[in-house]
Amino acid sequence: MDTSESSTEPHSATPALAPSPPRRGWRRWAMDTRPLRRPAFRRLWSSTIVTAVGSQLTAVAVPKQIYDITHSSAWVGYASLAGLVPMVVFALWGGAVADTVDRRKLLLVTNIGIAVTSLLFWVQAVSGLESVVVLMVLLALQQAFFGLNSPARNASIARLVPTEELPAANALGSTVMQTGLVAGPLLAGVLIPVIGLPALYLIDALALCVTVWAVFRLPALPPLGEQVSRRAGWREIAAGFRYISLHKVLLLSFVADIIAMVLGMPRALFPQLAAETYASYGEGLALGVLFAGIPVGAVIGGLFSGTFSRARRHGWMVIWAVVGWGLAVAAFGLSRNLWVALGFLAAAGIADMVSMVFRGAILLSAATDEMRGRLQGVFTVVVAGGPRLADVLHGTAGSIFGPRAAVAGGGLLVVAVMLALAATVPALRRYRI
Template sequence: MDTSDRTAHSGEAPDDTRPDGAGAGGRGWRRWAMDTRPLRRPAYRRLWSSTIVTAVGSQLTAVAVPKQIYDLTGSSAWVGYASLAGLLPLVVFALWGGAIADRMDRRRLLLITNSGLAVTSVLFWVQAATGLGSVLVLMVLLAVQQAFFGLNSPARNASIARLVPPEELPAANALGSTVMQTGMVAGPLLAGVLIPVIGLSELYLIDAVALCATLWAVVRLPALPPLTEAAKNRAGWRAIAEGFRYISLHKVLLLSFVADIIAMVFGMPRALFPQLAARTYAPYGEGLALGLLFAAIPIGAVLGGLMSGTFSRARRHGPMVIAAVIVWGVAIMGLGLTSNLWVAVVFLAAAGVADMVSMVFRGAILLSAATDEMRGRMQGVFTVVVAGGPRLADVLHGTAGSALGPRAAIAGGGLLVVLATLVLALATPALREYRI
């Protein structure tokens, strides 16, 4: 693909300079450390910086919502059902948002959707501060939040390939994922400390303030309009259908989605974390256990991101995805087989490292294998898979955990991940042979 596509409308001159040891070569520790080349490009640096402030705030809400629902109902199944309430709007608006991101200026779309997310967080704060205590209201707000997230994510992710050259896409994905995962470490830990002190309502308020702060960074992004006149047509169902046809004609894209669905649906047990914290790990302290369980996977992902120089330059993207998903499944099996909190944290951290590797290469496959006029729609489907898969997992694990017990449900899910991924790898050479 033509690299000029990614710079023509960025408003920034491409920066081809390389710090010593930070390029494709490098020696000693530089080959292990995170590849920071994309940060030398001002436009990407602004997009990346817009995620820093909100990384912690968004995770405060991610902990507060299931905690509030569990407190109101005393049921992990309700945690799963509430998560499902956000799935339909996420699916619809991510697919539509991907089509919109291919039809309008992506910077403008980011401004609109970030504003909507901030308003939704304010409403979360209002319902908690007034002591409304309604699961229905929480589910409605969650649905609205997921609709805005579905519109926002495709535009944000599709913009990356316009701001950095192809060889830096894995590094850019690693940088973005590491920031978000760092927030997922600090956010849950901070939530575990703050909930007994200030309560749930203030967690929502912190998230709202953080989302407002991102608007400044997004305002400073360059304009990112469509590159062709054909891409300026109306973003309707026909455009969405074109995206699915595009996926069907590019098997490696389809298989990368399937690999992530396997990992998330069968192997993401977060709906059981409140139950594990309250029962299995209660002797360690419920608040501490809850915070550690939510933070452990992101801790591992951050460690993987900081050492992304070990893998971000790999060219065999398909095999890296397959190996990472198998390691994820094994680690989740280990979580289900232990009753020791600290051993559980180690297994979840190992799963986080594997998840980082998978995210980096799945993201690179999507951005490198799709043309710019299709990237928004590819990222829309990617958003549905990445965010929708865990929500299906919430229902599956919440229901299975209530029936079989949390540890049995988790171990069984990890085993299914390993078996299904091995079948996928053996049956479909397109993914295991994909390389750039």
């Protein structure tokens, strides 16, 4: 670790975990599964295999039900906002809570809360209530529980695996979630005509029971250190932001994600590109291919995480991953062939996976345990908010300059800004474990 960026040893209070033996031959290039040898991490990760798909069933079912009731895309957008606001607020507060309580207990409470809201979604659907207000209230409640859950879940990983396995652990988790982003909506599309919309909510609720059982079997994860605050108010949240501002490498990891997502996420222009640039392939097919491209690439990156997960220069890995994302997005913007465009989107997805893996590892390794929850709360807000800001920016730019120019320009801007940041602020490129 770069000693200029850390005045304390972040793992000094964490029980030592023995390193895994090195892998040989072709297995070095395949998915890095070393963290799965840790029983506690294996339980936590295994539960996400089921819930990653189940959560996407609800993510499809809610806007579908709202549209069926209102026949208005505007209401679908309002519902998204209704979920975003509580998620942001409770992610920030939940990060502070995660630093003051046993994280295992917090995960139990919040996962039960998410499961109950999924069950309530099912109840309102089978009752034929058809109330948009009820749906939006349930969505807000569910996202509030998610905001409380996510920081505790992510912060716990550093207590379950040793430092050198953090990139591999992040790759395993991200691969499962990205697989859910691909498989979940496809499965929902197949199941809705067969079993109906309400059943999707029930499947999600049942899947969450697996998560609750897995969390129940985790070891206790109480706060470490003697000076841990027992409060979780605005003062503690502000302390988390001060901590980020005083540790350049942490601040830069957030800035790198904002650069990549806000300037380079082109999803708002997918419908227009499908209708104009790729219309000859069929608008529906083109739209599906465009939306699947980045998640498919991320899954591929995760399946071959052994190629990069052992890198020790985490800062440089983030820099080149963001640059690679920008170049791939720019190339996608210049593509007129749908399948070439899919290739560039998949390349962007691979770069995004690498960036996620090492940004997550930096947040866990460069911070003390009593601050990890709050940092993960900010991380959750950045990850959720960045693409939404990108939707506004790219939508506006696309209407002015055209979709292809907006996408290509955004990608090139990512490259220029990231390289300028790396050149002028050395903390990120110096960081290593």
